[in-house]
Amino acid sequence: MGLQVPVAYRGVRCWDGGVDVAAVYLELFGRIPPLCRIAVDDLDRDGLARQVQPGTNPIGWLVWHLTRVQDHHVSEVMEADQRWLADGWAARFGREPEGSDVGYGQTAEEVAAFDPVSADLLLEYLESVDGCTRGYLATLTADDLDRVVDRRWDPPVTLGVRLVSVADDSLQHVGQALSLRGMVDPGWRFPA
Numbered sequence: 384m385g386l387q388v389p390v391a392y393r394g395v396r397c398w399d400g401g402v403d404v405a406a407v408y409l410e411l412f413g414r415i416p417p418l419c420r421i422a423v424d425d426l427d428r429d430g431l432a433r434q435v436q437p438g439t440n441p442i443g444w445l446v447w448h449l450t451r452v453q454d455h456h457v458s459e460v461m462e463a464d465q466r467w468l469a470d471g472w473a474a475r476f477g478r479e480p481e482g483s484d485v486g487y488g489q490t491a492e493e494v495a496a497f498d499p500v501s502a503d504l505l506l507e508y509l510e511s512v513d514g515c516t517r518g519y520l521a522t523l524t525a526d527d528l529d530r531v532v533d534r535r536w537d538p539p540v541t542l543g544v545r546l547v548s549v550a551d552d553s554l555q556h557v558g559q560a561l562s563l564r565g566m567v568d569p570g571w572r573f574p575a
Contacts (some may be wrong), residue, residue, distance in 0.1 A: 404528060408520040411550045415453075415557060416506075416513050419446050421574060422560035423502040426567075430498040438491040442560045443499025443568065446509065447476070448486035454512040455485050456549045460532045460542055461519050466511045475508075476500060480572040509535075520546075555573045 422442055423431060431443030432459065458465040462574075465482055466475055473480040477498055486494075500507055528543030540548075564571050 393484050403526065404525050405521050405523040408523055408546055408550075409473075409517060412513070412516055412553075413522060415449070415550070415553045416509055418444075418554075418557040418561065419449075419509055420506060422446060422557060422564050423505055426564075428501060430567055431502060431505070434495060434498070435566045437495070437562060439563075440494055440559065441497070441499070442563050443502075443505060444486065444494055444497045445498060445556045445560040445563075447497065448506045449553040450505070450509045450512050452487075452552055453516060453549050455482065456545060457516045458518060460545060461515075463515070466508070466515060470511060472508050472511070475504060496546040513535065 386566070423446055426442065428443075431446075432441050447570045450467050454465045454467050467484075468482055473482075473484070478484060487515050489497075528541060528546075530538045532542050532545050533540035561573065565573075
């Protein structure tokens with residue numbers, strides 16, 4: 384069969400097909416907060432809420448939304464309380480403490496009316512959710528990934544698929560936020 388060479392990338396080790404799934408998911412989710420920090424860094428309330436055109440999602444809403452989705456979905460698979468509710472984040476954002484308030488289905492008017500409050504508050508909420516997510520991810524084994532977590536779909540959604548879906552959604556939204564950053568702040572450049 385030939386020589387098996389281990390592959391290491393930030394703690395992710397593969398040998399003879401074995402993968403440290405916790406390390407893979409930690410690496411994947413670990414990319415989200417630094418990019419969010421870059422997207423909102425030094426933006427005031429107006430910059431966070433600015434729409435480049437009517438009906439578009441502002442940077443602050445995108446970062447809030449991706450954090451809400453992660454909080455909602457990961458707490459569900461953990462069978463734990465959302466940070467949004469348990470830690471009073473809804474009140475800090477001036478919103479009703481509703482667990483399904485994640486941004487899906489909001490009208491253009493509702494998105495435009497969203498108050499991001501501040502970059503610091505967005506990042507504090509993200510840090511709280513990320514801490515819970517990372518604590519959970521650190522416990523994952525390969526066997527955990529096949530657990531069915533949502534039977535409303537055909538085929539049913541497994542934990543592994545749900546986690547990839549949440550990370551993918553988050554990374555797409557933070558990419559949108561970074562693209563918008565250059566539009567709302569023309570002198571801004573992605574840090575080298």
